[in-house]
Amino acid sequence: MIKFAKVFKAYPKGTLALRDVSFHLSKGEFAFLTGHSGAGKSTILRLIYAEELPTEGEVRVSGFATRTLTRREVPRLRRRLGIVFQDFRLLEQRTAEENVAFALEVTGARRTTIGPKVARVLAQVGLAAKATAYPHELSGGEQQRVAIARALVNDPFVLLADEPTGNLDERATRGTFQLLRDINASGTAVLMATHDLDLVRSANYRTIELQEGAVVFDSADADGADAAGADTAGGAA
Ligand SMILES: Nc1ncnc2c1ncn2[C@@H]1O[C@H](COP(=O)(O)OP(=O)(O)O)[C@@H](O)[C@H]1O
Numbered sequence: 040m041i042k043f044a045k046v047f048k049a050y051p052k053g054t055l056a057l058r059d060v061s062f063h064l065s066k067g068e069f070a071f072l073t074g075h076s077g078a079g080k081s082t083i084l085r086l087i088y089a090e091e092l093p094t095e096g097e098v099r100v101s102g103f104a105t106r107t108l109t110r111r112e113v114p115r116l117r118r119r120l121g122i123v124f125q126d127f128r129l130l131e132q133r134t135a136e137e138n139v140a141f142a143l144e145v146t147g148a149r150r151t152t153i154g155p156k157v158a159r160v161l162a163q164v165g166l167a168a169k170a171t172a173y174p175h176e177l178s179g180g181e182q183q184r185v186a187i188a189r190a191l192v193n194d195p196f197v198l199l200a201d202e203p204t205g206n207l208d209e210r211a212t213r214g215t216f217q218l219l220r221d222i223n224a225s226g227t228a229v230l231m232a233t234h235d236l237d238l239v240r241s242a243n244y245r246t247i248e249l250q251e252g253a254v255v256f257d258s259a260d261a262d263g264a265d266a267a268g269a270d271t272a273g274g275a276a
């Protein structure tokens with residue numbers, strides 16, 4: 040589903056952010072991306088949603104490959120992904136349900152389908168009762184739930200989460216992580232960048248650790264699991 044093959048990424052001013060990164064994320068899998076600040080976690084996610092292109096090597100995401108990706112295909116690629124960030128990135132002038140609806144409106148979804156879909160994902164993240172609240176009326180944990188609902192509304196095959204608990208207190212962190220686990224249990228792959236090692240240790244998921252842009256550990260290899268292999272591996276843990 041997602042495959043990195045010998046990927047190098049150099050940013051314009053010369054920082055080598057990724058060095059020879061290869062890994063494969065299977066359909067339905069949950070994996071943590073760990074490593075210190077600056078290790079390259081966000082860069083890996085940016086390459087997956089084609090915010091950046093590799094300098095060398097290839098990234099494959101679903102049916103798309105960076106070598107052949109055209110500008111016009113980028114929105115189509117992103118529609119297949121759900122993305123959440125540390126800082127939520129909600130539209131402050133829109134309510135929770137309007138934020139989620141927006142993700143459907145930009146795809147040209149039919150008006151009549153939008154309402155039921157928005158209601159479904161807000162219920163899924165436990166926020167049905169706050170549908171008409173504005174972001175500033177919600178706690179950090181609730182805002183992140185809105186962002187997760189927005190990421191889910193187009194039925195992505197994978198949810199990419201870049202330090203999704205980085206701005207949350209401990210209780211909201213646990214709630215958000217449990218929500219991501221539930222989403223994974225219902226079949227969506229999750230790739231979560233985090234430097235919260237307590238969180239990583241609290242669950243028995245695959246862990247890919249980066250150090251200065253290189254993968255220094257992948258528990259899928261350590262377990263003798265089929266890291267390079269088939270798309271049929273299914274959910275971890
Ligand atoms: N847009 C950019 N331009 C130049 N260098 C960047 C840019 N984004 C990230 N970097 C550099 O690339 C490296 C990896 O960054 P990043 O992927 O953000 O790491 P992480 O998410 O693990 O903290 C760091 O050295 C960072 O300074």
Ligand SMILES: [Mg+2]
Binds near residue numbers: 081
């Ligand atoms: Mg980062």
